[in-house]
Amino acid sequence: MNKKKKVSVLIADDQTLFREGIKDVLTNEKWIEVVGEAADGVEAVALAKKLKPDVVLMDIKLPKMDGISATKQIRLAVPEVNVLMLSSFEDEAHVLDAIQAGANGYLSKMLPAAELVNSIKTFTSEGLMIPQQLMGKLLHGLRKMGDGSMPSQATLTKTEIKVMDLLGKGMSNKELAKELGCSVKTIKNHLNSAFHKLGVSSRTEAVVKAIEKGLISSEGTRISDEYGE
Numbered sequence: 621m622n623k624k625k626k627v628s629v630l631i632a633d634d635q636t637l638f639r640e641g642i643k644d645v646l647t648n649e650k651w652i653e654v655v656g657e658a659a660d661g662v663e664a665v666a667l668a669k670k671l672k673p674d675v676v677l678m679d680i681k682l683p684k685m686d687g688i689s690a691t692k693q694i695r696l697a698v699p700e701v702n703v704l705m706l707s708s709f710e711d712e713a714h715v716l717d718a719i720q721a722g723a724n725g726y727l728s729k730m731l732p733a734a735e736l737v738n739s740i741k742t743f744t745s746e747g748l749m750i751p752q753q754l755m756g757k758l759l760h761g762l763r764k765m766g767d768g769s770m771p772s773q774a775t776l777t778k779t780e781i782k783v784m785d786l787l788g789k790g791m792s793n794k795e796l797a798k799e800l801g802c803s804v805k806t807i808k809n810h811l812n813s814a815f816h817k818l819g820v821s822s823r824t825e826a827v828v829k830a831i832e833k834g835l836i837s838s839e840g841t842r843i844s845d846e847y848g849e
Contacts, residue, residue, distance in 0.1 A: 661685025
């Protein structure tokens with residue numbers, strides 16, 4: 621992580637006390653800067669577009685526009701912004717909806733403060749963050765949506781599978797390019813191709829789908845770690 625640049629965070633939650641509590645926790649970290657607070661989904665989208673924070677901590681249940689819809693709009697408008705869903709809901713439907721909306725991760729509001737800070741550290745390197753206890757629910761939800769098979773014409777190339785595997789370990793595009801000895805533009809092309817073949821729109825969903833289809837292993841991926849780096 622670049623120590624010279626603070627990680628900017630936008631907090632979106634309609635509960636003032638919860639927002640202030642999270643802000644106090646994050647403000648104690650010298651490398652984090654809380655750049656804004658939103659009390660509803662509409663405000664969250666507007667601030668994300670204006671401030672372009674590194675991370676948005678997004679509640680699911682928000683007034684005016686729910687967190688799922690807000691996440692979709694943010695990811696479309698400013699795809700470089702990471703959205704970390706912070707919710708009291710841990711059921712399969714909510715987790716699946718969040719990931720399909722483009723959220724990079726999903727964490728419980730019951731998470732201890734120190735673990736939330738560690739999760740944000742992982743996020744700053746474009747990592748993936750889904751607790752192990754939610755991973756099974758997410759995979760189960762994906763399986764219910766399809767039979768888990770992949771048409772032969774949609775089979776990933778060896779390079780695309782390698783990219784998915786490294787992506788699951790939390791590598792950024794720059795790190796992927798260095799590892800594979802190519803340009804960042806080439807990595808983006810591989811990602812776009814893999815996303816299209818897998819029928820997904822986000823890095824997190826792509827890794828989950830690749831695991832579900834048996835293309836890569838969940839062992840050693842950040843997406844299966846329980847909150848840690």
